[in-house]
Amino acid sequence: MEKQIVTTNRSLTLETEKLLNDQVAKEDFSSAYYLSMASWCDKTGYANAAEFLYRHADEERQHMLKFFHYINEAGGHALQAELTGIEHNFKSLRAVFELVLAHEISITQSINDIVDHCFAIKDFTTFQFLQWFVTEQREEETIARRALELFDIIGEGGVGLWTIDQELGKLESFVQNSATATGPI
Numbered sequence: 522m523e524k525q526i527v528t529t530n531r532s533l534t535l536e537t538e539k540l541l542n543d544q545v546a547k548e549d550f551s552s553a554y555y556l557s558m559a560s561w562c563d564k565t566g567y568a569n570a571a572e573f574l575y576r577h578a579d580e581e582r583q584h585m586l587k588f589f590h591y592i593n594e595a596g597g598h599a600l601q602a603e604l605t606g607i608e609h610n611f612k613s614l615r616a617v618f619e620l621v622l623a624h625e626i627s628i629t630q631s632i633n634d635i636v637d638h639c640f641a642i643k644d645f646t647t648f649q650f651l652q653w654f655v656t657e658q659r660e661e662e663t664i665a666r667r668a669l670e671l672f673d674i675i676g677e678g679g680v681g682l683w684t685i686d687q688e689l690g691k692l693e694s695f696v697q698n699s700a701t702a703t704g705p706i
């Protein structure tokens with residue numbers, strides 16, 4: 522049996538560690554959810570939306586790893602989540618992006634709740650670590666909202682869905698440019 526190395530001296534509380542591990546599971550779920558959406562878009566013929574979602578799934582895995590490494594570096598134990606309940610079929614392209622926006626809003630709420638907790642218990646190290654995610658969530662919600670606006674602006678009739686798919690492929694560069702314009706100097 523491996524000798525267990527236990528570091529008793531650490532700033533991370535067990536409650537914060539649990540909240541961070543819950544977030545690991547949520548980011549992991551996001552990655553799987555978007556991968557499943559990417560696959561549906563791919564087989565339904567929305568190639569650009571699929572590419573966007575494949576990239577997004579990769580980003581969510583990176584988010585998961587950021588939490589993972591932080592927990593272990595802070596003296597905790599990062600846990601690989603059990604994933605269940607991934608949907609494989611979606612009603613429409615619009616429905617996919619409505620789900621993306623709703624999901625991102627729920628993730629923002631979850632991050633905000635951990636930030637709130639860390640501030641309350643004066644864990645400013647974790648509080649500072651989380652600021653990257655606060656900014657990231659602002660960007661992700663903006664991208665999802667912009668995606669949905671395309672459906673209203675372009676309309677889904679005729680070649681509308683084809684055009685929307687083309688525009689979905691350019692979304693990230695649009696949001697990155699506007700973030701550079703409004704972000705901190």
Ligand SMILES: [Fe+2]
Pocket residue numbers: 548551580581584628
């Ligand atoms: Fe994320």
Ligand SMILES: [Fe+2]
Pocket residue numbers: 551581625628661
């Ligand atoms: Fe996200």
